[in-house]
Amino acid sequence: xATVAPVPQGTRITICEVGPRDxxxxxxxxxxxxKKIEIANALFAAGLRHMQITSFVSPRAVPQLxxxxxxxxxxxxxxxxxxTALVPNLRGAERAAGAGVDAVHTVLSAxxxxxxxxxxxxxxxxxxxxxxxxxxxxxxxxxxxGGIATAFGCPFEGIVPPEQLARIARRYQxxxxxxxxxxxxxxxxxxxxxxxxxxxxxDAAPGLEIHLHxxxxxxxxxACVMTGLAEGVTHYDAAVGGLxxxxxxxxxxxxxxxxxLAYLLQESGYETGVxxxxxxxxxxxxxxxxxxxxxGQLLKAGPRLKRHDPxxxxxxxx
Amino acid sequence: xATVAPVPQGTRITICEVGPRDxxxxxxxxxxxxKKIEIANALFAAGLRHMQITSFVSPRAVPQLxxxxxxxxxxxxxxxxxxTALVPNLRGAERAAGAGVDAVHTVLSAxxxxxxxxxxxxxxxxxxxxxxxxxxxxxxxxxxxGGIATAFGCPFEGIVPPEQLARIARRYQxxxxxxxxxxxxxxxxxxxxxxxxxxxxxDAAPGLEIHLHxxxxxxxxxACVMTGLAEGVTHYDAAVGGLxxxxxxxxxxxxxxxxxLAYLLQESGYETGVxxxxxxxxxxxxxxxxxxxxxGQLLKAGPRLKRHDPxxxxxxxx
Numbered sequence: 001x002a003t004v005a006p007v008p009q010g011t012r013i014t015i016c017e018v019g020p021r022d023x024x025x026x027x028x029x030x031x032x033x034x035k036k037i038e039i040a041n042a043l044f045a046a047g048l049r050h051m052q053i054t055s056f057v058s059p060r061a062v063p064q065l066x067x068x069x070x071x072x073x074x075x076x077x078x079x080x081x082x083x084t085a086l087v088p089n090l091r092g093a094e095r096a097a098g099a100g101v102d103a104v105h106t107v108l109s110a111x112x113x114x115x116x117x118x119x120x121x122x123x124x125x126x127x128x129x130x131x132x133x134x135x136x137x138x139x140x141x142x143x144x145x146g147g148i149a150t151a152f153g154c155p156f157e158g159i160v161p162p163e164q165l166a167r168i169a170r171r172y173q174x175x176x177x178x179x180x181x182x183x184x185x186x187x188x189x190x191x192x193x194x195x196x197x198x199x200x201x202x203d204a205a206p207g208l209e210i211h212l213h214x215x216x217x218x219x220x221x222x223a224c225v226m227t228g229l230a231e232g233v234t235h236y237d238a239a240v241g242g243l244x245x246x247x248x249x250x251x252x253x254x255x256x257x258x259x260x261l262a263y264l265l266q267e268s269g270y271e272t273g274v275x276x277x278x279x280x281x282x283x284x285x286x287x288x289x290x291x292x293x294x295x296g297q298l299l300k301a302g303p304r305l306k307r308h309d310p311x312x313x314x315x316x317x318x
Numbered sequence: 319x320a321t322v323a324p325v326p327q328g329t330r331i332t333i334c335e336v337g338p339r340d341x342x343x344x345x346x347x348x349x350x351x352x353k354k355i356e357i358a359n360a361l362f363a364a365g366l367r368h369m370q371i372t373s374f375v376s377p378r379a380v381p382q383l384x385x386x387x388x389x390x391x392x393x394x395x396x397x398x399x400x401x402t403a404l405v406p407n408l409r410g411a412e413r414a415a416g417a418g419v420d421a422v423h424t425v426l427s428a429x430x431x432x433x434x435x436x437x438x439x440x441x442x443x444x445x446x447x448x449x450x451x452x453x454x455x456x457x458x459x460x461x462x463x464g465g466i467a468t469a470f471g472c473p474f475e476g477i478v479p480p481e482q483l484a485r486i487a488r489r490y491q492x493x494x495x496x497x498x499x500x501x502x503x504x505x506x507x508x509x510x511x512x513x514x515x516x517x518x519x520x521d522a523a524p525g526l527e528i529h530l531h532x533x534x535x536x537x538x539x540x541a542c543v544m545t546g547l548a549e550g551v552t553h554y555d556a557a558v559g560g561l562x563x564x565x566x567x568x569x570x571x572x573x574x575x576x577x578x579l580a581y582l583l584q585e586s587g588y589e590t591g592v593x594x595x596x597x598x599x600x601x602x603x604x605x606x607x608x609x610x611x612x613x614g615q616l617l618k619a620g621p622r623l624k625r626h627d628p629x630x631x632x633x634x635x636x
Contacts, residue, residue: 118632155626188622190585191544218622219540219578219615220585226509226544253615260537267508267538297537297571304506304536308473314436 004199006230009269014235015261016050016211017043019286020071021086022255023243025055025062027290033067035289037074042285043240044075046278048258050082052105052237056092072099084145088119093133097140104137105181106130107147110164111154114185118149127171134175145211146172147181151197153188162196166204173205180208181237184224187217191227198231213237214256215244216295221256222264229268236261241283241294257296259283267304276303322517324548327587332553333579334368334529335361337604338389339404340573341561343373343380345608351385353607355392360600361558362396365592366576370402370423370555374410390417402463406437411451415458422455423499424448425465428482429472432503436467445489452493463529464490465499469515471506480514484522497527499555502542505535509545516549531555532574533562534613539574540582547586554579559601559612575614577601585622594621 007013020040024031040053053075059066068085077083084103087093096104108126109115115123137144148168153160169180182197198210212228212235214221225236238261244254259282262274280298287294325331338358342349358371371393377384386403395401402421405411414422426444427433433441455462466486471478487498500515516528530546530553532539543554556579562572577600580592598616605612 113628114632117630153622155624156628158623158625186626187619190622191582192585192587217615217619218581219575220582222538223540223544223582226541230548257537263536264509264538264541267510269510297535301505301535304471304508305476306473307476308504310431310474312435314432 005232007232007234007270010271011234012271012273013265014050015048015258015265015272015274016052016084016235016237017048017240017258018052018213018237018255019043019239019241019243019258021052021055021065022237023239023241025064026244026254027064030064031289033070033074036067036071039240039282039286039289040071040075042282043258043279044078044081046282047272047274048279049078049080049273050084052084052086053101055086055088056095056099057086057088058091068095069099072101086147087133090129090132090136093136097136097142101142103143103145103178105145105147106133107149107183108168109149109154109185110160110168111150111157113156114150114154117156123168127168130171130175138176144172144175144177145179145181146175146177146208147183149183149185151182152184152190152193153186155186155188162200165197166200169201169205169208173207178209179211179235180205181211181213183213184215184221187215187221189214189224190220191224194224194227195231198228198233209235211235211237216242216253216256222261225256225261225264240279240296241286241290241299242296243286243290243294253295257294257298259298260296263298263304323550325550325552325588328589329552330589330591331583332368333366333576333583333590333592334370334402334553334555335366335558335576336370336531336555336573337361337557337559337561337576339370339373339383340555341557341559343382344562344572345382348382349607351388351392354385354389357558357600357604357607358389358393360603361576361597362394362399364596364600365590366597367396367398367591368400368402370404371419373404373406374413374417375404375406386413387417390419404465405451408447408450408454411454415454415460419460421461421463421496423463423465424451425467425501426486427467427472427503428478428486429468429475431474432468432472435474441486445486448489448493456494462490462493462495463497463499464493464495464526465501467501467503469500470502470508470511471504473504473506480518483515484518487519487523487526491523491525495526497529497553498523499529499531501531502533502539505533505539507532507542508538509542512542512545513549516546516551527553529553529555534560534571534574540578543574543579543582547588558614559604559608559617560614561604561608561612571613575612575616577616578614581616581622
C-alpha cells in the first residue's frame with residue numbers, strides 16, 4: 001500500500017472553480033453569455049487560475065450550456081490560466097478539440113444505474129468508448145482529466161465499492177489521463193469513504209493525480225476536504241457562492257463553496273493564490289446575476305477579522 | 319509540550335446539545351415552555367444525553383429563557399442524562415443551585431471589549447468573582463464547566479492570543495472546574511486557531527477536559543471539528559437544526575448543527591450513541607416550532623443512503 005502523508009503546511013493547493021459548469025448547469029433560467037464571461041473574469045481577477053468553464057454536451061440535454069464555444073472565446077485568460085470543459089462523449093470531445101481548452105474532464109459514473117440514467121449506456125461501454133475520445137483529444141494536444149461521477153455513493157444503488165473506482169482509474173491511467181477526479185455527485189462523501197477511495201486509487205493507479213470534487217449536500221463537504229488534506233491530496237473543485245445543488249433534494253446546497261474553501265485553506269496554513277476580498281466580490285456578482293441567495297457563508301458573514309460596530313450592545317450571550 | 323494524538327476510531331464522542339440555550343436565546347418570539355420541553359425530550363429520545371438546557375440570566379436581558387426553572391422541572395431525563403445550564407454571575411449560580419442541574423457552564427470572554435459589553439465588567443473582575451460562584455455551586459454539589467467566550471477571536475478586537483485562553487483556563491483549573499469550554503461566539507474559529515488554543519490550554523491546565531463549541535458562521539464549523547479530533551478532543555457542542563445564529567450577521571448560520579455533526583462523527587468511525595433518523599425527526603420538530611427553515615443540511619437532504627426515485631431521469635450531469 002502507498003504511504004499516507006498529510007499535505008505539508010505552506011503547500012500551494014489548487015482550487016478548480018467549477019461554478020460556470022456544475023453551478024450554472026443547474027440553473028433553469030438562461031444566464032446571458034456575457035454575464036457568464038463577467039463572472040469567470042471576476043474569478044480570474046480574484047487570483048483563481050483553474051476553471052471548468054462549460055460542458056460540451058447536447059444543447060437539448062443542457063440548454064444552459066449551449067453557448068460553450070462563445071463563453072470559451074469570450075473570457076480573458078490571465079497568465080497561468082488552466083481552462084477545462086466537461087465532455088461526456090465522442091461528439092463532445094470533437095467539439096472541445098477545436099475550442100481552445102487546456103484540458104478536458106471526461107465523465108462516467110462508478111455506478112451502473114447512474115451511468116445508464118446519465119449517459120444511457122452501461123459502465124463497460126463507457127469505458128470502451130474512451131479509446132476514441134482519448135484519440136481525438138490527444139490528437140488535438142489536449143490533456144485529459146478522467147472524471148468518475150457517483151464516486152462516493154450512488155443515489156440509486158447506495159454504496160460504491162472502492163474496487164470499482166480503482167478499476168476505472170486504472171483504465172484512465174492506461175489511456176494516458178493525467179489525473180482522476182472523484183465526483184461526489186449527490187453529496188454522499190464522508191471522511192471514511194474519501195479515505196478509502198484515495199487509498200484504493202493510489203494503489204491501483206499511482207501515476208494519476210487525484211482531484212476531489214465534493215458537494216455540501218449533507219454539510220460535510222469541507223470536513224471531507226480536511227480528510228483529503230490529511231491523505232495528501234492537493235486539488236479540490238469548488239463553485240463560487242456554493243452554486244450547484246441537486247435538483248432532487250429541495251434546499252440542499254450544491255458544490256462546496258469556493259470562497260469558503262479558500263478561507264479554510266488559508267486559515268489552515270496553505271497557499272491558494274487567491275485574494276479573499278476579491279473572491280467574495282466575485283461571489284456577490286454571481287449571486288446578483290443568479291438573483292437569489294447563494295449558500296456560501298463568507299458571502300453573508302464577511303471575512304474573519306471584519307469588526308462589529310463598536311456601539312453594539314450585547315446581553316449575557318455566553 | 320503535551321503530546322498530540324488524534325482520537326482513535328471507535329471512541330465515544332460526546333455531543334452536547336446546546337440548541338435549547340444557545341439556539342433558543344436568539345429567537346425573538348417566545349417559544350412556549352411546553353414546546354421547549356417537547357424538543358428537549360425528542361432530543362433525548364434520539365439518544366443524546368448531554369444537554370445545555372437553559373441560562374440562568376436576567377429575564378430582562380434574555381426574556382426567551384425566563385422559564386429556566388420550569389423547563390428544567392418539566393423535561394424527562396433518561397438514564398445517563400447530563401443536564402447543564404449557563405450561568406453568567408453569582409445571582410445565576412444561586413438560582414442554578416436549587417434547580418436540579420448536573421453541571422453549570424460559567425461564562426466570561428477572553429477579550430476585554432466583549433466581556434465589557436456582554437457582562438459589563440473587565441475580564442479580571444469576572445475572574446475574581448468566580449470564587450463566590452464556585453463556592454455556591456460546589457456547596458450545592460454541582461460540577462462547573464468553565465466557559466470562555468470569544469475564544470477564537472473577538473468581533474471587536476480581532477485576534478485573541480492563546481496565552482489569554484491559557485490564563486483563564488488555569489484559573490478555572492485552580493478553582494476546581496472539570497472542563498474548559500472554548501466558545502466560538504461569532505464564528506471565527508479556524509483549524510490553526512483551534513489547534514493553537516487546544517495546545518496552549520493542554521500545557522497550562524492539563525487537568526481540564528477541553529470542550530469545543532463552534533459556530534458555522536463562516537462555513538468551517540465541521541472542518542474545525544476535524545481539527546479537534548486530530549488534536550484528541552472528544553467533546554463538541556452543537557445545536558439541533560443548526561439553530562443559533564449571530565444577530566449581527568444577517569443570514570449567517572449559528573451553532574454547528576447537531577444532526578450534521580452526528581452524521582460526520584458516525585461516518586468518520588466514531589460512536590455517538592445517537593439514532594440519526596430520530597435525530598432528524600427532532601430537528602424537524604424544532605424547525606416546525608421555530609417556524610422557518612433551519613440551516614441543518616441533513617434536515618433537507620436526508621440520510622446518506624436515502625435512495626432517489628428509480629424513475630428519475632438525468633441528463634449528462636457529470
